[in-house]
Amino acid sequence: MRISSFRITGFAFLTFCLASFQINAQKTTTSFLESQPYHQLPITAIKPKGWLLDQLHIMQDGTTGHLDEVYAKVKNDNGWLGGRGDGWEETPYWLDGAVPLAYLLDDKVMKEKVLRYINWTIENQRPSGYFGPVTKEERVKKVLITPENCEAGEDWWPKMVMLKVMRQYFLASDDQRVIPFMTKYFKYQLQALKSCPIKKWSEWAESRGADNIMIAQWLYSINHDKSLIELANLIETQSFQWSEWFGNRTWAIGAATQQNDDHWMRRHAVNVAMALKSPSMNYQRTKDLKYLSQLKTGFNDLMTLHGLPMGIFSGDEDIHGNAPTQGVELCAITEAMFSLEEIIGITGDIQYMDALERMTFNALPTQTTDDYNAKQYFQIANQVQISRGVFDFSLPFEREMNNVLGMRSGYTCCLANMHQGWTKFASHLWYGTSAKGLAALEYSPNEITTKVGKTNTEITIKEITNYPFEDKINFEFITSKDVAFPMQLRIPSWCKEAVLTLNGREFKREKGGQVITIDRIWKNNDKLILEFPMEMTTSNWGRNSRTIERGPLVYALKLEEKWEKGNQKEEGDYFSVYPKSDWNYGLLENIVKDPKAYLTVEVKPISDKFVWNLQHAPIEITAPAKKIPNWKAVDGVAHQPVSDRTGIYRGEVEQKTEKIKLVPYGFTKVRIVAFPVVK
Template sequence: MNEARLRSLPPGAIAPRGWLRDQLQLQADGLTGRLEEVWPDVGPNSGWLGGSGESWERGPYYLDGLVPLAWSLDDVGLKHKASKWIEWMLASQRPDGWFGPAGNDDWWTRMVALKVLMQYAEATDDPRVVPFMQRYFAYQRAALPERPLQKWAVARGQENILAILWLHERAPDPALASLAATVLSMTVDWGTYLTEDLVQGPATRFSHLTHVVNVAMGLKLPALREMLGEQGQRDLLNKALANLDRLHGQATGMFSGDEWLAGNSPHHGTELCAVVETMFSLEVLARIYGSGVFGDRLERVAFNALAATVTADMTAHQYHQQPNQVLATIARRDWTYSSDAPNIFGLEPHFGCCTANLHQGWPKLATSLWAEDAEGGLAAIAYAPCLVRGRAIGLDVSTDYPFDETVAVRVTEAASGARRLSLRVPAWCDDARLTLNGEDLPVAPADGIVVLSREWKAGDTVTLRLPMPVRVETRLNGAVSLHIGPLTLAYCPGEIWRGIPDTPGLGDWEVMPRGSWNYGLETEAGAVSLQALVERRPPSRQPFALATAPVRVMTKGRFVKEWRLEDNSAAPPPPSPVTSNQTPRPITLIPYGCARLRICEFPRLEPQEFTGYVFD
């Protein structure tokens, strides 16, 4: 088996600070910390606690976020919550190696449970986990010939392989390589499907190949094949991602899927489970390849799609989000497969899988900000304020990124000997500036990475400045989306939140606009940047709140009266350029993640000369 370029740091080795700690604390005080109290599926009668309740994926899904959240925050109460589940899981193992609820024999649910145990073992060094997994995989080797992977497990076998590789790294065994090959032979060939057979436009019938969450998980399979010795998988992966962008891409860096792959119109949504699973796949890919490309996309998905699909106080979530979302109400929409309520905010809008699975998004981002190379050097995968404790180097990362342009990295401790500090330079930044202890350094990234190698001393400070011009991207029908750094920008028409009576948990909400949403923006044809007034402010205790959005971009637009609602959603943007005789007006754009109602793909208006307003 091949080795990954980077190795993850254990939960707790990266301590979030600043806005990221605030976001994780909101999650601890909100949905994650209170879920067991308000949702029976992970309550005391769960099958994963020995009860007679839900015994499939929801308990493990919940733990997959609870464990990294508890150890990232070093929260005693959350650790206690997680530990009772872990103890039951470890005690449930039979002599033959099988474990989990007796009423559920699905391979898939054990794949999620193994991811939980991997994180727990890294955080605690609990010596029981490795032999537990050895016994389980011995059982799986013996059982698979007669009881092969089925249904969801066939589409998600890469999660099984990931756990096998994790164990092999800690307890090498040739039998594990054989087991990985067996599991691989039973798993969907995602590389071939995404490059040769990917559905075009909205899927019209169920298939595990077009289910958006399966696709999100499947993205990591080519890299795992490379870990198992196959060649050329990076090129295949690049083609797969480009194909998804071309046929199903959204302005947030995600691909559509509401619940099946849905094309690239911004009225189609994407499922929250797909968002967090795409993030996890990108985190794995970044470590395997040591490439900055995957960190770029990871940030774009996290800071936009993840932030926007949960309320600013982290007490309610959507099942589906739309890039152009002007109503979050109970109504029939042009989904590929869904009920009437998936884009309201609440405890369990539509299926409960997202209620269980959303918890991994922010905590796993926090534990994946930095990774370690074989010599103990540290590599940046994504940027946010944090303290990092590696084997040989400690770092204090001070920044308000992505809301600000500067990342300062101060060495807090360092063992003797030269080691690498690898910094990601995003592909969107053409003019990055780098200093070491105040001295300018050249910036010539390779695969998105600049490597500084030296013997580090406590107090050494590396400052990375990433200028963020307002970038223009062309979307469906010639519409445009605007971006500043990793943030997608959106126009919010204002939000009226209306509580839905007699709903469970912490409440369900519909959201209505306060004003008109159908505006076009004035940009030059083919423009890749836009001159605009940019205002910044420090992030609030709710970093993605509408009222205190940390970034505001002022530009100009006009009302497009023929662009209207269609099937309770904003219709696809009319073909650009659009003619409008309406009075020009200033348009204030904010980060997509701060707007639960928004437009982020705008018809393009031909610029015209006018006067008559000033920016406030």
């Protein structure tokens, strides 16, 4: 019950009620936070280094830093600056990645750029709490938007994205204007939803309500206002019932068998990627374990029925089975990554940590150009050419532009939304713990400075590594005084046994598939080394295909590339990419039986200016293979040869054994990653 519903009969009674409310709210909130194993740290605490910093600088120089200058929809008369231009999702999408990038790099120009939109949005919030671009009703009829007049507003969905932007901004800047801004809006929304429900304007908001719930519950963890829990419950009842669908399995079966127009929004890959966080949000709010079960069932079903070797599920645009010829939308990757980052904090489940790693280091980097100015709307696992065509996509588009590399090719949502992938991954390399410790749950070169332990002592930890391209991670501790705190470390499930060395001496060995805790007094100049021996293995995928893996990376056939530039009237310049050599190889059965005996690996130094392309690939694997003469592309699609139940292709195979080269999937544009197996 909120205080406003009490009848005040005297100052003493009011004081008692206020005290009682604060105690109860604090008790609820403490439970709310303490039961969550991890929380996000301020974005400025983490400073990317090495190859990851190179990637962020590429984005800074490319569209992440300049989308408002090169993309007319965002550039011209922008609605989020008071104009008549884009007032939908694309400007907030871009900001959702540009804001953390500006603060991760401490870039003054980028900060000033993103602050224009943030300041306008905060300063132009309506008295009722409503915010966003000026609506048609406001502009033409001069009406005031209130909960009673909510139909004068516009779709809930773009505001959900801007709320995410505001949280990113708060975590980077600690600007206290964000809290009252959100508080006013959520009070408006709680009342307005009763007559303008979440689906009033579109199914986009109805299918993505979890993003709205996420921010309401985050604000609740700060201001303890129980009306936010009431709001979260209301949004959940008005939104797609993802938790129930994930848990009862009917949804997964239907999504695997139907590609028609019925309920297609329930199969839309980006909706699904966002919805992954929905059960965890319900669990965070209710502590009902059924939601964790529903999440696990849904995620496992999704990856079993639709999973691809590079760690993401298919989605072109519908989720579309596990054949290596299906596509996946770039937005689905970045949104699935963010959902996993949220899920990790709430559940502490290593399955989702491993899934995030695989998705990030394999699926994400391949779908953009070196300069981060062009992207593929859909990538394909076994992608033997990048070109115009309809391929096997459930959304082929009449202009046939969904597979090419272009700034405006396919839907431009991905041009705006691709920026949150690397930036949010970088800001989630470390999490804070309720025990005032730190958790390194994803690994890449970086440096973190934060306060830890009961003494709230500042510490800097340098994470020196070229991971995932090498198997050692060095942690160097810098502190002005000794400090006791627990440090948690993920031992990936692919690692059989990790070796930990502390100050030059072996400290312990730990099995893979767990998060370990080292609770000790850390001293200045302490050095901790994690070593994850990377063994070569193979994994089974759609149509009995096999993928070669080593550590967190999956490997694809190295094919020299032929790039061709084109132009399409409506969608502008684009690139096609074709292989210069044959791709129709099957892996020898002996590789599956004994990968170590038949595969050789060569590791090269990481280049100073790192780029995810063939020229910079630091690892090559040599494998024996034979050509399959009848495996040919049809309309650009390399349909998988059929294997029998033993996993062997029984058609014609050339007798000659050849040595083929494989590189990590993320460095390729054209490739085979899911191979048939031959005798």
